[in-house]
Amino acid sequence: MTNTDMKTRTATTLDLGGDLVVRRVGLGTMRLADGPGRPADPTAAPIWTPPADRDAALALLREAVELGVQFIDTADAYALGGGEELVGEALHPYREGVVVATKVGVARPSAGEWVPLGHPAYLRQQAELSLRRLRTDRIDLLQLHRVDPDVPLEDQIGALKRLQDEGKVRHIGLSEVTVEQLEAARAVAPIAAVQNLYNLAARDHEPVVDYAERNGIAFLPFFPVAMGAHAAPGGTVAEVAAELGATPAQTALAWLLRRSPAILPIPGTTSPAHVAENLAALDLELSADQAARLDALAG
Numbered sequence: 001m002t003n004t005d006m007k008t009r010t011a012t013t014l015d016l017g018g019d020l021v022v023r024r025v026g027l028g029t030m031r032l033a034d035g036p037g038r039p040a041d042p043t044a045a046p047i048w049t050p051p052a053d054r055d056a057a058l059a060l061l062r063e064a065v066e067l068g069v070q071f072i073d074t075a076d077a078y079a080l081g082g083g084e085e086l087v088g089e090a091l092h093p094y095r096e097g098v099v100v101a102t103k104v105g106v107a108r109p110s111a112g113e114w115v116p117l118g119h120p121a122y123l124r125q126q127a128e129l130s131l132r133r134l135r136t137d138r139i140d141l142l143q144l145h146r147v148d149p150d151v152p153l154e155d156q157i158g159a160l161k162r163l164q165d166e167g168k169v170r171h172i173g174l175s176e177v178t179v180e181q182l183e184a185a186r187a188v189a190p191i192a193a194v195q196n197l198y199n200l201a202a203r204d205h206e207p208v209v210d211y212a213e214r215n216g217i218a219f220l221p222f223f224p225v226a227m228g229a230h231a232a233p234g235g236t237v238a239e240v241a242a243e244l245g246a247t248p249a250q251t252a253l254a255w256l257l258r259r260s261p262a263i264l265p266i267p268g269t270t271s272p273a274h275v276a277e278n279l280a281a282l283d284l285e286l287s288a289d290q291a292a293r294l295d296a297l298a299g
Contacts, residue, residue, distance in 0.1 A: 010261075010282075018192075023070045024282060025253065026266040028222060032086055034048055047079060063275065070099060074102050076129065101139075102134065116146040118151040120156065141193055142173065144185075153185060158188055173194060173195060195219075196221065199221060200227050202226065221256060221265055224252065227252055236296075249277065255291065
């Protein structure tokens with residue numbers, strides 16, 4: 001066996017914040033909002049109204065936990081709090097080992113607007129509402145959804161830190177930030193996680209991935225299975241998937257899991273079958289050659 005044929009065992013769990021050990025494939029809940037008429041492109045979805053089939057969404061969340069998902073990600077901006085309400089209704093009282101993360105810091109004045117709003121009073125208000133909707137007295141991971149350029153970052157992180165000091169937040173995270181912003185935030189409070197757009201086709205945040213790994217910070221890539229042109233039949237992803245006996249989506253997740261032990265993908269779905277498929281990616285092992293071929297797609 002040559003070096004390029006060898007497989008490296010990928011860790012299947014991650015220690016979030018030093019005290020929360022979770023399986024390294026979670027569930028993003030953004031796709032559980034909306035009703036009929038949502039755009040085909042998930043990155044363009046308004047995420048404005050609760051799901052048309054509420055019972056199906058509740059069942060999906062419960063089934064995900066039964067299948068072994070331990071990390072659930074939502075946000076107060078999803079369906080104007082409707083996403084958090086779904087999570088609370090479906091999963092409370094929370095099973096031991098289940099970690100729920102949410103985000104505050106984006107206002108939704110209309111279906112097409114996502115406006116960063118980091119005023120400390122607003123962040124605190126939204127966190128209090130999140131606590132109620134999630135039916136909990138402490139949020140496992142509260143993330144700043146977007147940095148508001150009109151408010152000093154230290155004030156935004158300071159508002160989350162005060163909630164943490166009061167016992168209402170266990171860990172603090174950030175979303176869509178640079179290394180410089182991450183370092184500035186860490187000067188105010190410990191940062192347990194960062195959630196940025198990252199996948200086979202979108203790798204602008206490579207420096208953030210590396211920084212997170214060096215500093216014991218979880219990196220939560222959203223839209224983790226988006227592959228763009230790489231998803232074409234007969235392409236490299238399809239070839240590697242066929243070699244593994246896996247789907248292209250599982251292959252994309254396996255690449256992320258191998259890319260860094262800090263990565264915890266949070267794919268979204270409305271299908272229990274897809275939840276099971278995503279979790280099965282934890283059992284895939286890319287050879288060095290397969291990983292190198294997928295790495296090369298960055299160009």
